[in-house]
Amino acid sequence: xxxxxxxxxxxxxxxxxxxxxxxxxxxxxxxIFPLFVRPGKGEKNEISSLPGQFHxxxxxxxxxxxxxAKLGIPAVILFGLPEKxxxxxxxxxxxxxxxxxxxxxxxxxVPELTVAVDACFCEYTTHGHCGVMLEGHLxxxxxxxxxxxAALSYARAGADVVAPSGMLDGFVGFLREGLDxxxxxxxxxxxxxxxxxSGYYGPFRAAADxxxxxxxxxxxxxxxxx
Ligand SMILES: [Zn+2]
Numbered sequence: 001x002x003x004x005x006x007x008x009x010x011x012x013x014x015x016x017x018x019x020x021x022x023x024x025x026x027x028x029x030x031x032i033f034p035l036f037v038r039p040g041k042g043e044k045n046e047i048s049s050l051p052g053q054f055h056x057x058x059x060x061x062x063x064x065x066x067x068x069a070k071l072g073i074p075a076v077i078l079f080g081l082p083e084k085x086x087x088x089x090x091x092x093x094x095x096x097x098x099x100x101x102x103x104x105x106x107x108x109x110v111p112e113l114t115v116a117v118d119a120c121f122c123e124y125t126t127h128g129h130c131g132v133m134l135e136g137h138l139x140x141x142x143x144x145x146x147x148x149x150a151a152l153s154y155a156r157a158g159a160d161v162v163a164p165s166g167m168l169d170g171f172v173g174f175l176r177e178g179l180d181x182x183x184x185x186x187x188x189x190x191x192x193x194x195x196x197x198s199g200y201y202g203p204f205r206a207a208a209d210x211x212x213x214x215x216x217x218x219x220x221x222x223x224x225x226x
Contacts, residue, residue, distance in 0.1 A: 028072035032116060035061065036207055037102040038081040049206035055081065058101045062109035075114035077163055078102050079208045082124050088132050089124030093149040095156070103157040116161035116190060117154040119147060119175075122210035129212045130166035136214070140169050147171060148178040155184040163190040 011021050036047065036055045043057035056064060068076060080099035082091035091097050099117055106115050121143065122130045131143025143166070151162045162179070164171050172191050179187050195201060205211050 029074060031073050032075040032077050033068045033073050034079060034204075035064065035076050035102070036079045036081065037061065037098045039083045039098055047207045049203035053207065055207075058098060058105055061102055061105050065106045065110045065113055069110045069113045075116055075161070076106065077116040077118055077161075078106075079118045079204075080123055081209055085124055085126045087126060088146060089121030090146075092119075092121055092124045093146065093153040095153060097153070100153055100157040103154060103159050107158040114160045115158070116163045117159045118208075119150050119154065119162050119164040120166040121146065121150075122166070122205070122212065123208045125210075127213045128210050129214070131168065143168055144171060144174050148174060151175045151179060151187075152182055152184070155179055155182070155187045159187065161188045161190050163192055165191075165193050167193045167195065 011017055034053065036053065038045075038055045038057055040057040041059055043055060044060050045055045047053045047055060065076065078099050080092070080097060080102070082094075082098060084091060092099075094100065103115055103117065106113060120130050122128050125131075125133075127133060129138060132139040132146065134142070147164060147166070147168065151164075154162055162175060164175065171193075172189055175189050179185065179189075
């Protein structure tokens with residue numbers, strides 16, 4: 001049916017009718033709270049690209065996690081700023097890395113809060129790209145191996161969800177297989193790798209100190225951060 005037989009305006013007429021037919025609602029249930037974790041003690045520093053968000057040291061996380069749970073937000077996602085960066089981002093799978101410590105701290109303080117972990121290497125590499133670089137390009141399969149190591153270390157620390165964001169070919173299947181083999185079949189995978197031409201991602205890159213050294217994205221970011 002088309003206009004004039006159908007008049008959807010009728011269903012938008014009053015607030016109570018709109019409530020009755022609305023298909024999309026937003027509640028705290030829909031949110032995952034990002035937490036940026038850095039080395040140190042007693043640190044809670046505001047992130048200039050994300051006002052109202054902070055870089056926390058691990059010892060400051062328990063209180064923050066309790067407050068997040070009290071607000072009714074069911075989950076957090078962790079981003080790690082490592083002590084030191086290297087060419088391949090090996091701090092991402094260090095058993096005593098900041099993120100691994102953060103997972104243990106939060107699960108101990110608020111066990112019911114779902115802990116997801118961003119699984120990527122751009123925060124951990126000196127060049128800011130999402131994995132192993134080979135002759136100016138990202139080596140997909142070498143990066144997959146490292147991603148598997150990182151996912152296992154997050155699962156061992158007690159993460160509920162591993163959330164890869166690096167746009168690697170085949171990564172969900174690869175991670176699922178590796179986690180299942182180590183009896184982490186209850187750990188969920190949340191890929192949020194799709195990127196669009198939007199301004200949302202730049203502030204996260206700055207907050208995670210992971211602006212890449214090469215490529216179109218770098219140019220876009222430089223522009224959007226002016
Ligand atoms: Zn990345």
